[in-house]
Amino acid sequence: MAAADHRARVLVVGAGPVGLTLAMDLAWRGVSVIVAEMRSRAHPFGVKSNHVAARSMEIFRRLGIANAVRNAGLPADYPNDVSYRTTFTGFELSRIPIPCRAERYVATGGPDTWWPTPEPPHRINQIFLEPVLFAHARAMPTLTYLDQVEVEELTQDGSGVTARARCLTSGRALTLAADYAVGCDGGRSMVRKFIGARLQGDASVQRVQSTYFRAPSLRQRQKHRPAWATFSLNPRRSGNVYAIDGRETWLLHNYLRPDEEDFEAVDRDRCLRTILGVGDDFSYEILSKEDWIGRRLVADRFRDRRVFICGDAAHLWVPMAGYGMNAGIADATNLSWLLAARLDGWAPENILDAYEAERLPITEQVSHFAMNHALALARQRQAVPDTIEDEGPDAEAVRARIGQAAYELNVAQYCCGGLNFGYFYDHSPIIAYDDDAPPSYTMNEFTQSTVPGCRTPHMWLSDGGSLYDRLGPGYTLLRFNRGVEVADIMAAAAARGVPLKLLDLDTSGDAYDRKLVLSRPDGHVAWRGDAPPARPADLIDRIRGAAPRPAKQAA
Numbered sequence: 439m440a441a442a443d444h445r446a447r448v449l450v451v452g453a454g455p456v457g458l459t460l461a462m463d464l465a466w467r468g469v470s471v472i473v474a475e476m477r478s479r480a481h482p483f484g485v486k487s488n489h490v491a492a493r494s495m496e497i498f499r500r501l502g503i504a505n506a507v508r509n510a511g512l513p514a515d516y517p518n519d520v521s522y523r524t525t526f527t528g529f530e531l532s533r534i535p536i537p538c539r540a541e542r543y544v545a546t547g548g549p550d551t552w553w554p555t556p557e558p559p560h561r562i563n564q565i566f567l568e569p570v571l572f573a574h575a576r577a578m579p580t581l582t583y584l585d586q587v588e589v590e591e592l593t594q595d596g597s598g599v600t601a602r603a604r605c606l607t608s609g610r611a612l613t614l615a616a617d618y619a620v621g622c623d624g625g626r627s628m629v630r631k632f633i634g635a636r637l638q639g640d641a642s643v644q645r646v647q648s649t650y651f652r653a654p655s656l657r658q659r660q661k662h663r664p665a666w667a668t669f670s671l672n673p674r675r676s677g678n679v680y681a682i683d684g685r686e687t688w689l690l691h692n693y694l695r696p697d698e699e700d701f702e703a704v705d706r707d708r709c710l711r712t713i714l715g716v717g718d719d720f721s722y723e724i725l726s727k728e729d730w731i732g733r734r735l736v737a738d739r740f741r742d743r744r745v746f747i748c749g750d751a752a753h754l755w756v757p758m759a760g761y762g763m764n765a766g767i768a769d770a771t772n773l774s775w776l777l778a779a780r781l782d783g784w785a786p787e788n789i790l791d792a793y794e795a796e797r798l799p800i801t802e803q804v805s806h807f808a809m810n811h812a813l814a815l816a817r818q819r820q821a822v823p824d825t826i827e828d829e830g831p832d833a834e835a836v837r838a839r840i841g842q843a844a845y846e847l848n849v850a851q852y853c854c855g856g857l858n859f860g861y862f863y864d865h866s867p868i869i870a871y872d873d874d875a876p877p878s879y880t881m882n883e884f885t886q887s888t889v890p891g892c893r894t895p896h897m898w899l900s901d902g903g904s905l906y907d908r909l910g911p912g913y914t915l916l917r918f919n920r921g922v923e924v925a926d927i928m929a930a931a932a933a934r935g936v937p938l939k940l941l942d943l944d945t946s947g948d949a950y951d952r953k954l955v956l957s958r959p960d961g962h963v964a965w966r967g968d969a970p971p972a973r974p975a976d977l978i979d980r981i982r983g984a985a986p987r988p989a990k991q992a993a
């Protein structure tokens with residue numbers, strides 16, 4: 439085998455938001471990592487995701503980039519609301535209030551302002567997000583970024599992974615070597631094919647003709663306060679418009695009808711004008727066409743031995759609830775600490791089984807949430823009455839009814855607290871479960887809980903700080919009563935090299951109903967109790983993947 443041109447512990451294929459987050463999280467944990475990206479950074483980014491979820495912002499906070507991400511995108515005072523109208527310039531039907539970033543940390547009274555998090559969500563397009571992630575990643579000392587390098591082929595054996603790659607500027611062949619490789623290479627993933635995974639689900643849920651355009655005059659043409667997302671509901675053509683820079687650039691989604699199968703056969707200009715409610719005097723410049731098909735596809739496996747897939751490589755669904763990229767970021771930070779644990783030497787290879795066991799069921803579940811929501815929205819669009827744009831009290835009553843229905847249907851997706859905080863890992867080989875079931879959740883409803891597998895509940899500490907800022911990079915044992923003796927757990931962890939920090943807390947918050955809660959490196963509960971476990975070494979072996987798989991999961 440040829441000598442490697444580059445060698446690291448982990449190779450990440452693809453530097454979209456998921457690959458960059460994975461690489462940064464690994465580097466932050468001290469793992470050397472190569473990121474190979476075929477796209478040139480000079481090439482404009484796709485105008486896709488517009489929402490960074492609170493859970494993703496929590497991860498960016500830990501990596502030290504939450505402020506930089508928060509300060510990018512729309513102007514600080516630009517409303518982040520979602521507005522429902524007959525057309526962009528027509529009657530307003532209802533509005534979901536979401537604080538602008540200047541007020542994001544202090545606003546109260548909105549549908550997502552009560553969330554138990556130090557980092558509320560952030561409305562920002564991917565074209566502004568990715569450069570922030572990239573700049574931070576590039577500056578990390580243990581991260582090697584290979585620009586315009588396409589990975590063409592992988593091989594793996596018992597000792598590692600080798601990639602054949604090509605520098606797209608010079609044409610030179612490169613050999614990259616690592617202990618593990620992760621495909622974050624998007625929907626057409628080469629790595630997914632390499633591991634023999636197949637996408638399963640629904641290949642087409644909704645076709646959307648999308649246009650990214652510049653129109654400085656549009657903001658002034660609306661009769662209502664600007665919004666981050668503005669939906670048009672009328673019987674002629676429904677769609678929505680995202681404010682991209684808050685001044686002159688916009689992304690318009692035209693939801694095609696089931697019989698409109700050919701994107702180019704649909705009159706783009708006419709539909710755009712109908713959704714905006716403007717005449718031929720309105721001028722605009724198309725920056726790019728971003729047509730897409732909403733799907734519901736999840737890979738049937740996320741791993742083959744030393745090779746894994748994350749993000750769009752592993753799952754694709756309609757971008758409802760703004761939860762495509764964000765689910766990928768959650769994959770990345772789940773896998774990152776497992777790989778770091780293995781490479782640090784305190785966990786056996788079995789710990790890596792947890793990745794697919796934990797993430798595949800969650801992504802399958804979110805894919806259904808997203809598809810069901812997309813179908814409900816399509817039904818709502820089809821049921822808009824012809825009279826909605828008339829004058830007079832009857833039409834006003836229609837608008838009030840449709841507006842209320844739009845609010846109720848959509849507040850769940852735009853303020854999707856359940857997707858952020860409600861999900862739990864209930865069949866993991868590395869969680870010490872007890873007899874309690876986790877609280878159920880919906881897209882927007884959730885209950886914080888210490889049931890093992892749930893997200894470690896957040897609370898504000900008596901000094902005003904966030905609990906999450908006190909958690910260690912490894913495990914953290916939260917102790918709510920200093921009288922409980924934990925020396926044996928700490929000693930068992932130390933004996934096996936498992937990084938464990940003890941955090942004594944004088945306040946417990948509503949969600950903490952046990953004296954001891956063991957939080958994992960990714961902020962999920964691994965174990966809890968009112969007293970130390972009878973056999974601390976067994977607990978430590980369970981959470982580091984060294985215990986036999988529980989009987990109920992072994993099958």
Ligand SMILES: Cc1cc2nc3c(=O)[nH]c(=O)nc-3n(C[C@H](O)[C@H](O)[C@H](O)COP(=O)(O)OP(=O)(O)OC[C@H]3O[C@@H](n4cnc5c(N)ncnc54)[C@H](O)[C@@H]3O)c2cc1C
Nearest residue numbers: 452454456476486487488589624749750757760762763764
């Ligand atoms: C219209 C639209 C709106 C969306 N809105 C949202 C939203 O609001 N919120 C949300 O969370 N998600 C949203 N999404 C989804 C989101 O954009 C994707 O989930 C996200 O981009 C996936 O990130 P990724 O890093 O997995 O993949 P990608 O962003 O596709 O990145 C993959 C990278 O891998 C590189 N690559 C591929 N093959 C190779 C190779 N062989 N060698 C080297 N490099 C390679 C590619 O060049 C690319 O840079 C939306 C999607 C669309 C289409």
